[in-house]
Amino acid sequence: MATSKRDIIRLVINLIIVALIAIGLLFIVRSCWPKKDLSWKLDATPLKVENIRKIAEISTVNYQDELVVDSIEYYKDITEQVATNVVKLSDLENWKYAVKGSAIKRRLTLIVGGEVRFGFDLKDEQFDIHSTKDSIFIQLPEPKILNVLIVPSSVSVFQEHGEWHDNARVRLQRKADGVFRNRSEKLELQEKSKAQLELLLRKLVTDNRVLTITYK
Amino acid sequence: MKKWSIILVLFFFIAACSEEKELPVADVYQIHNLGTLATTEYTFGKILQLNDNKEWYKLGDRKILISVRAKVKAGVDLQKIKPEDVVVSDETTVTLRLPAAEIVSFEMNPSEIRTEMSDVNGFRMEFSQTEKIKILKMGEESIRHDMMESNIIKDAEKNARVFLTDFYKELGFETVNIEFKPDLK
Numbered sequence: 001m002a003t004s005k006r007d008i009i010r011l012v013i014n015l016i017i018v019a020l021i022a023i024g025l026l027f028i029v030r031s032c033w034p035k036k037d038l039s040w041k042l043d044a045t046p047l048k049v050e051n052i053r054k055i056a057e058i059s060t061v062n063y064q065d066e067l068v069v070d071s072i073e074y075y076k077d078i079t080e081q082v083a084t085n086v087v088k089l090s091d092l093e094n095w096k097y098a099v100k101g102s103a104i105k106r107r108l109t110l111i112v113g114g115e116v117r118f119g120f121d122l123k124d125e126q127f128d129i130h131s132t133k134d135s136i137f138i139q140l141p142e143p144k145i146l147n148v149l150i151v152p153s154s155v156s157v158f159q160e161h162g163e164w165h166d167n168a169r170v171r172l173q174r175k176a177d178g179v180f181r182n183r184s185e186k187l188e189l190q191e192k193s194k195a196q197l198e199l200l201l202r203k204l205v206t207d208n209r210v211l212t213i214t215y216k
Numbered sequence: 217m218k219k220w221s222i223i224l225v226l227f228f229f230i231a232a233c234s235e236e237k238e239l240p241v242a243d244v245y246q247i248h249n250l251g252t253l254a255t256t257e258y259t260f261g262k263i264l265q266l267n268d269n270k271e272w273y274k275l276g277d278r279k280i281l282i283s284v285r286a287k288v289k290a291g292v293d294l295q296k297i298k299p300e301d302v303v304v305s306d307e308t309t310v311t312l313r314l315p316a317a318e319i320v321s322f323e324m325n326p327s328e329i330r331t332e333m334s335d336v337n338g339f340r341m342e343f344s345q346t347e348k349i350k351i352l353k354m355g356e357e358s359i360r361h362d363m364m365e366s367n368i369i370k371d372a373e374k375n376a377r378v379f380l381t382d383f384y385k386e387l388g389f390e391t392v393n394i395e396f397k398p399d400l401k
Contacts, residue, residue: 042354043265047362051259052371055289056379059252059320065245093341108345117250117321122379129386136387147289151324152352160346166331169345173326187247200251200294204312204380205387206302 027095057146059119060196063184066113068158069172073105080105097161106162108169112176113154116184117147118193126216135210138201142215143193145184148177251295252320255375258368260286263332264355268340276338282351285328286359289321290372308390312380316399317372319363324356 075081081103088098097104120127126141150173198213205211262284269277296315303311329352336342343351377394384392 040266040268040350040354042351042358043267045263045265047359047366048261049258049366050261050285051257053257053259054375055254055257056375057254057289057291058294059250059254061247062250063245063247093344119250129383131386131388147321147323149321149323150326151322152349152356155349157346157349160344163342164345166329166345166348169348170326170329183245189247192247192249196249196251203294203297203299204302204383206299207304 056122057119058122058197058200059117059146060143060193060200061118061189063116063118063180063187063189064114065116065180065183066111066154067176067179068109068111069176069179070107070109071164071168071172072107073162074103075105094161104161106164107159108161108164108172109157109159110169110172110176111156111158112150112173114176114180115147115149116145116180117149118143118184118189119146120144120193120197121146131209133209135212136205138211138213140197140213140215143190143197145181148180150177150180249295252291252293253376253379254289254291254320254372255317255379256291256368256372257287257289258363258366258371260288260359260363260366262286262355262359262362264351264358266351276336276340278334278336278340278343280334280343280348280351281332282348282355283330283332284324284352284355284359286356286363287321287323287325288319288363288368290317290368291320292317292372292376293320304389308388309393310384310389310391311393311395312384313395313397314376314380315397317369317376317396318399319368322356322360324352324359 075084084105085098085102088094091098120140120143122140124141126139128139130137155173194213194215201213202211264282264284265280267277267279269279292314297313301313305311331343331348334343373396380394381392
């Protein structure tokens with residue numbers, strides 16, 4: 001008995017449905033299954049000492065914080081949105097954004113932890129000591145930010161949608177650096193720094209002379 | 217009609233699993249008192265080299281070279297000095313027992329991190345920023361481990377001795393004895 005045209009069409013439709021279900025299940029497993037940690041190992045390369053510097057810095061106060069920095073690019077118009085979303089459907093990493101038809105073209109969100117250190121640079125010309133039989137005079141520069149420490153272990157990517165170059169990541173980290181500096185300056189840590197330094201100096205100077213500290 | 221309903225349900229199920237995450241709110245900060253005298257700064261350079269070709273089921277290889285630079289400061293923690301560690305024996309002699317020198321800060325400036333080369337072939341994707349940060353974390357760990365083989369701690373102790381000797385001489389002491397406590401780590 002010859003297969004009717006109608007049966008062939010039904011067979012094709014059924015095959016398409018089975019294929020769609022299989023693809024759907026694959027996507028579900030990929031999206032909902034916890035991702036296995038990448039088992040990478042760096043190749044052994046030497047650590048080179050590029051510079052050695054003699055310094056004299058007393059860190060007196062630190063401020064630790066964490067913040068979210070974000071970079072978003074939106075589609076310019078609806079035509080671009082539709083066209084790019086269609087292309088994204090075939091991209092294993094970004095298809096989910098196309099399904100939602102989001103107006104966001106790409107987005108990079110980092111959570112950055114950082115530490116700001118306040119203290120005194122004693123290599124500064126304003127650092128001076130004079131002593132007499134019953135007094136010690138120490139002149140110091142004003143406390144300042146010695147370091148803003150942001151290391152890779154304190155940075156994590158919360159969301160990466162679309163392709164991003166290194167300079168975008170660096171820009172976000174610089175932005176975080178600036179925010180940390182501004183926030184620390186608002187906390188008026190200079191006075192706290194001075195008080196802490198005085199405590200430290202009194203620990204080092206244990207004789208009965210009067211200690212006078214001034215700042216330039 | 218029934219078949220199309222199944223497809224529709226499946227479609228919504230997929231979309232439900234891929235919802236955009238909400239941004240976390242991070243507004244907690246901490247302030248601590250410190251007392252570290254940093255006396256030496258080393259700048260280390262390293263090339264991070266990774267070959268991602270271990271998994272048999274991935275068609276194609278990826279390799280990357282990233283150059284990084286770390287600035288590391290070492291010195292002594294003056295907060296650990298106890299009153300009995302500073303002994304003034306007469307008007308001209310002082311003896312100071314300092315804690316062992318240690319690493320006081322570690323910095324990897326993002327501007328000094330550069331992807332020198334990356335090669336991706338077959339059906340592999342380019343290295344994402346998430347993957348690059350993972351590589352950088354491994355690099356940081358490697359630098360923190362390897363730098364202890366350098367002379368940074370010895371130099372920090374030497375420079376701390378010089379700095380504190382000058383400091384006490386300015387205070388009028390003629391003999392300054394400085395000892396370091398052993399590192400118990």
